[in-house]
Amino acid sequence: MRAFRYRRPADVDEAVALLDADPEAAYLAGGTNLVDLMKLGVQRPDLLVDVTRLPLDTVETLPDGSLRVGATVRNSDLAAHPVVRRNYPVLARALLAAASGQVRNMATTGGNLLQRTRCVYFQDTGKACNKREPGTGCAARHGQNRDLAILGWSEQCVATHPSDLAVALAALDAVVEVAEVGGTREVPLVELYRSPGEHPEQETTLPRGALVTAVRIPPLPAAGRSAYLKVRDRASFAFAVGAVAAVLDLDAGVVRDVRLAYGAVAHRPWRALRAEAELRGRPFTPELAGRAADVELEAAVPLAHNAFKVPLVRAITVRALTELAEAAA
Numbered sequence: 001m002r003a004f005r006y007r008r009p010a011d012v013d014e015a016v017a018l019l020d021a022d023p024e025a026a027y028l029a030g031g032t033n034l035v036d037l038m039k040l041g042v043q044r045p046d047l048l049v050d051v052t053r054l055p056l057d058t059v060e061t062l063p064d065g066s067l068r069v070g071a072t073v074r075n076s077d078l079a080a081h082p083v084v085r086r087n088y089p090v091l092a093r094a095l096l097a098a099a100s101g102q103v104r105n106m107a108t109t110g111g112n113l114l115q116r117t118r119c120v121y122f123q124d125t126g127k128a129c130n131k132r133e134p135g136t137g138c139a140a141r142h143g144q145n146r147d148l149a150i151l152g153w154s155e156q157c158v159a160t161h162p163s164d165l166a167v168a169l170a171a172l173d174a175v176v177e178v179a180e181v182g183g184t185r186e187v188p189l190v191e192l193y194r195s196p197g198e199h200p201e202q203e204t205t206l207p208r209g210a211l212v213t214a215v216r217i218p219p220l221p222a223a224g225r226s227a228y229l230k231v232r233d234r235a236s237f238a239f240a241v242g243a244v245a246a247v248l249d250l251d252a253g254v255v256r257d258v259r260l261a262y263g264a265v266a267h268r269p270w271r272a273l274r275a276e277a278e279l280r281g282r283p284f285t286p287e288l289a290g291r292a293a294d295v296e297l298e299a300a301v302p303l304a305h306n307a308f309k310v311p312l313v314r315a316i317t318v319r320a321l322t323e324l325a326e327a328a329a
Helices: 010-022 034-040 077-081 082-087 089-096 101-105 110-111 164-171 273-280 286-297 307-329
Strands: 005-007 025-028 045-048 060-061 068-071 175-178 183-188 212-218 228-230 243-252 256-264
Touching: 005 010, 005 082, 010 025, 010 045, 010 175, 034 243, 060 082, 068 307, 077 089, 077 101, 077 110, 082 089, 089 164, 089 228, 089 307, 110 164, 110 273, 164 228, 164 243, 164 256, 228 307, 243 307, 256 273, 256 286, 273 286, 286 307
Parallel strands: 005 045, 025 045
Antiparallel strands: 060 068, 068 212, 175 183, 175 212, 228 243, 243 256
16 A cells, blocks of 8 residues: 555635645545555555544435435435435435445545446456556456446447435435535535546546535435335445336325436446336336336347346336335225
8 A cells, every 4th residue: 555644624725725736636535445446456546534533424304394414424424314214214224225234334425426437357456457557448348247237338448336325315306515625515416427438537516625525315205205226245344236226106006206317238327217207107016117117228238247237126126116116006
């Protein structure tokens, strides 16, 4: 591991200024992704800016009914929060499906969202990876790609975003609060991430030095009827092979509103807008759920070893929505 300097800023403005001034600096929160990559030599920051002591660790309900989650709230604390468990079960279940209890006790909300989109080749410095070293190629494109993207990938990168939390937040229309040089702004979570295109090394739309300070989830009464299904190779501490976050609101059996997002299928959390449009305003049936998933997955372009993801994602879409519909009956 490369030697590095360490700073603990007094406030958010100082943290942003430190990152903005040093192109090789990195924020340190839980460290569950960054420290691993530093040990592998994939990331080599010369300065770590520790943001864990900043006052960003609260969960609060705002006057308009939104839920504001500070960026340094630990994943385990967020999953156990009574408002999250009652009003946003999809969020609690996504968090509990992630990693292990020990990792959840360290991982933070902001750090989880900004963990690197990656595959095994990204973490192996002896292999070609456009994300790690632009212009060197993508070894995964014709290599070990069973777990990688079927939607929105490019010839430059086929990695998938690993966050379960981000998938649930995408389905909930969450907004990310960001501090950067010159002030603060808000970014819809689905606009936080970039598709790989020609520059897979640019994973988010944030400028250098930007610090995620909070995530705000709008009031969504239907989110009390929500689910998260994750398929993985092991029962714990494994990334998804396919995942779906679902919110379903029925009125006399007719779909009044629905929110769907997929995980482990793209370079970013994938909001299934075409599937949602197919479902809204129609009497719910499992067959309709299957047709809606088919509409969304028409754009899928599987790689050599992951065509199974198309029927898998279809199946978990049908299962999640059907279970929600049956619970509402």
